[in-house]
Amino acid sequence: MFTPLLSAAAGPERSRSWPFSLAWVAAVLLLTILPPTARSQSPGTAPWRYTLVHGATWVDDCPICGRPTILLPLRGTFDLQWVREDPLYQYYALENIRFEAGGEGGPRYLLTGRGEYRFGGEVALTRRLTLDLKVDNGTTVHLDSAPGPVQRPWPMLQAESRQTNGSLVQEFSLNLAAAPFHDLWFSTQQGLTSGATPPPFTSFPESSLLSKQGRAVSSNFELTRSLGMMPIVPDLGLDAVTVQPGGEIAFSTRIDAFSERLGPLSHGDVLSNQGRLLWKNKDLIAAFQPMPPSSPTGLDALHFPPGEKTVYFSTTTGFFSEKLGRSLQRGDLLSTDGTVIKSHASLLANFHPKDTGAPPDFGLDAVFVWPSGEVWFSTEESFDDLTLGPLGAGDLLSDSGYVVFKNLDLVGPFSPLEDLADFGLDALCLVTDAFPPPATPPTINQFDISPPATSLHLEWSGSGRFFQVMGSPSPAGPYVPVSPVQCDSFFDQSNPLKFHPEFYFRVRQW
Numbered sequence: 001m002f003t004p005l006l007s008a009a010a011g012p013e014r015s016r017s018w019p020f021s022l023a024w025v026a027a028v029l030l031l032t033i034l035p036p037t038a039r040s041q042s043p044g045t046a047p048w049r050y051t052l053v054h055g056a057t058w059v060d061d062c063p064i065c066g067r068p069t070i071l072l073p074l075r076g077t078f079d080l081q082w083v084r085e086d087p088l089y090q091y092y093a094l095e096n097i098r099f100e101a102g103g104e105g106g107p108r109y110l111l112t113g114r115g116e117y118r119f120g121g122e123v124a125l126t127r128r129l130t131l132d133l134k135v136d137n138g139t140t141v142h143l144d145s146a147p148g149p150v151q152r153p154w155p156m157l158q159a160e161s162r163q164t165n166g167s168l169v170q171e172f173s174l175n176l177a178a179a180p181f182h183d184l185w186f187s188t189q190q191g192l193t194s195g196a197t198p199p200p201f202t203s204f205p206e207s208s209l210l211s212k213q214g215r216a217v218s219s220n221f222e223l224t225r226s227l228g229m230m231p232i233v234p235d236l237g238l239d240a241v242t243v244q245p246g247g248e249i250a251f252s253t254r255i256d257a258f259s260e261r262l263g264p265l266s267h268g269d270v271l272s273n274q275g276r277l278l279w280k281n282k283d284l285i286a287a288f289q290p291m292p293p294s295s296p297t298g299l300d301a302l303h304f305p306p307g308e309k310t311v312y313f314s315t316t317t318g319f320f321s322e323k324l325g326r327s328l329q330r331g332d333l334l335s336t337d338g339t340v341i342k343s344h345a346s347l348l349a350n351f352h353p354k355d356t357g358a359p360p361d362f363g364l365d366a367v368f369v370w371p372s373g374e375v376w377f378s379t380e381e382s383f384d385d386l387t388l389g390p391l392g393a394g395d396l397l398s399d400s401g402y403v404v405f406k407n408l409d410l411v412g413p414f415s416p417l418e419d420l421a422d423f424g425l426d427a428l429c430l431v432t433d434a435f436p437p438p439a440t441p442p443t444i445n446q447f448d449i450s451p452p453a454t455s456l457h458l459e460w461s462g463s464g465r466f467f468q469v470m471g472s473p474s475p476a477g478p479y480v481p482v483s484p485v486q487c488d489s490f491f492d493q494s495n496p497l498k499f500h501p502e503f504y505f506r507v508r509q510w
Helices: 012-016 220-224 407-414
Strands: 006-009 027-029 048-052 057-061 070-085 089-102 108-120 126-135 140-144 157-163 171-179 183-187 209-211 215-218 240-244 248-252 257-259 263-265 270-272 277-279 301-303 312-314 319-321 326-328 333-335 340-342 366-369 375-378 383-385 389-391 396-398 403-405 427-431 443-450 455-461 467-472 490-494 502-509
Touching: 057 089, 057 108, 070 108, 070 171, 089 126, 126 157, 126 171, 140 171, 215 220, 248 301, 301 366, 312 366, 366 427, 375 427, 403 407, 455 502
Parallel strands: 240 301, 240 427
Antiparallel strands: 006 027, 006 502, 048 070, 048 171, 057 070, 057 171, 070 089, 089 108, 108 126, 126 140, 140 157, 157 171, 183 209, 183 427, 209 215, 240 248, 248 270, 257 263, 270 277, 301 312, 312 333, 319 326, 333 340, 366 375, 375 396, 383 389, 396 403, 443 455, 455 490, 467 502
């Protein structure tokens, strides 16, 4: 879903055609309304952005020489576009593929190209992946896979594909593992010092909200400064995060605090970066009729399902529910309507923890629920899996039984200087095309450009949770990101015409 189209332009011919104030000499509002962009994968809709996850690999092999196989983790993104369907299959195009494998002193491959993904079937679901990739050394690689069973439920993708135009001395293969998201925001249990960001922005406390793209989304001060704490807002920590319509960030803290405007705040309360108290901890669990009624439970995981009025959460400690007549674990995913969305046992049903003699409760520290019902989560405690091996408290897992990201994959873009194997994972939210878009596009409230087009200020309002400013030198596009994905409803750009003498802007929302 996009805003009306905005244009920033400069030049003597254009300025003479607008007898208005200097601000309008270089700024034109075009009244063309772009058609709404659907975000579901059905005929005629826009593509979804996919990101590779843990398990995606690029393999370089030599069929006859006997050298060791080179197996490298694969990183990158692509767009998945619905193409057509027949009575048995759905067909999708993989476009704008940009993959990278290796590096750090070893072999390195940059891969670009396109492909096709097909899935369906008459008796059982099968999938097939074909790819045409260009390696940065000039090699063109065609890969194909035999039809095989669908291993991960839609909209997740997992498929293997092997080169068909290889040679006896070199043959490539690719294992695709991907999920539909633009960005992933998270917080850690341990702070980190980045070796990849320029000074002075190198220290990120555990209270920071970070992006997997290697940037800070929000500091603890930015989250809490509107809560009315005087004289100085302390660092309250960050224990859970989700985003509401309008870009309002909801979160919980690790420690209690006092607000002169809101009163006592508990580490189990849900707060807002707009200075609101959204939920008291006792109200979150009230529908379960906890016994004793006044027992504090804390808050560990938080998720607001789009389009629903309930809140999903987990607690720091277990408690007894008089409504359900049983004890609830800290690893259970609960809802404010008094139901258990997923028990801890069901979250772990596709894993194989080593037997400890008692039903496990590793806690539930971060959570995201997909429209399909698949749950991504982290646990408070590490555990050993008989199939997957050691799983850390900072690893991101799927209740389908696979690892989404190892913890060092999440923090890797920051190149942490600390020698830690696991920084923990406290909070999680994703920017994804998988949810239906807001019905109403954003509205531009302010569009200022200073003569002679040295800076641009843009403000909007919208019902989306996330926003991104897109730009193009042509009103027909293609549009590329100008800003990062953000919750703020404003954008400032210095020298907005540096890309082209005439540049067009629009705002995208999720």
